[in-house]
Amino acid sequence: MKFDVTKLPLGEALMGFVLVAVVLTFVLAFAIPSGTGIESEEVVMEQSPAADAAPSGGEAAGGSVAVSMGDNFFDSNELTVAPGATVTFDLTNNGIAIHNMRVAGLDGEYNSDDDTVSDLDLFTPGDTGALTWQAPDQAGEIIFRCDFHPVEMIGTIAVA
Numbered sequence: 001m002k003f004d005v006t007k008l009p010l011g012e013a014l015m016g017f018v019l020v021a022v023v024l025t026f027v028l029a030f031a032i033p034s035g036t037g038i039e040s041e042e043v044v045m046e047q048s049p050a051a052d053a054a055p056s057g058g059e060a061a062g063g064s065v066a067v068s069m070g071d072n073f074f075d076s077n078e079l080t081v082a083p084g085a086t087v088t089f090d091l092t093n094n095g096i097a098i099h100n101m102r103v104a105g106l107d108g109e110y111n112s113d114d115d116t117v118s119d120l121d122l123f124t125p126g127d128t129g130a131l132t133w134q135a136p137d138q139a140g141e142i143i144f145r146c147d148f149h150p151v152e153m154i155g156t157i158a159v160a
Contacts, residue, residue, distance in 0.1 A: 065079065067090065067092070068092050068094050071095035080157070092128045094125075096125050099149070100147050101145075103116045
């Protein structure tokens with residue numbers, strides 16, 4: 001005697017549900033872009049006329065830069081800022097997934113006390129927000145990422 005799940009009460013419904021779940025999983029897995037093949041664009045911070053007058057404490061003048069977040073990439077994943085500059089990243093989520101921006105601290109590690117994270121924990125599609133960050137005084141390279149897509153959505157900030 002063979003066991004046939006379709007002969008059980010609700011067996012056909014169960015098989016239909018499993019089939020739909022499997023098909024939907026594959027469709028979603030391949031329909032959502034992974035962000036591969038996106039070329040990086042370097043953005044160099046320039047001083048605005050209002051920022052020309054640096055404070056008397058020798059603090060470097062800062063500025064702002066627009067950063068668009070897509071699925072799953074930053075449109076500008078290579079940024080350059082002056083040492084000691086205070087920079088505001090104006091963030092826009094132009095994708096369909098949730099995103100954020102986290103800048104690692106000098107330790108180069110994420111989720112540590114010296115990280116700086118965007119003002120919204122997450123940006124839903126169409127959201128805008130900001131991240132204000134103080135560059136270190138010494139030259140070097142700082143990494144950033146989206147906490148929700150930590151492999152695909154990464155970038156570097158050259159402090160030079």
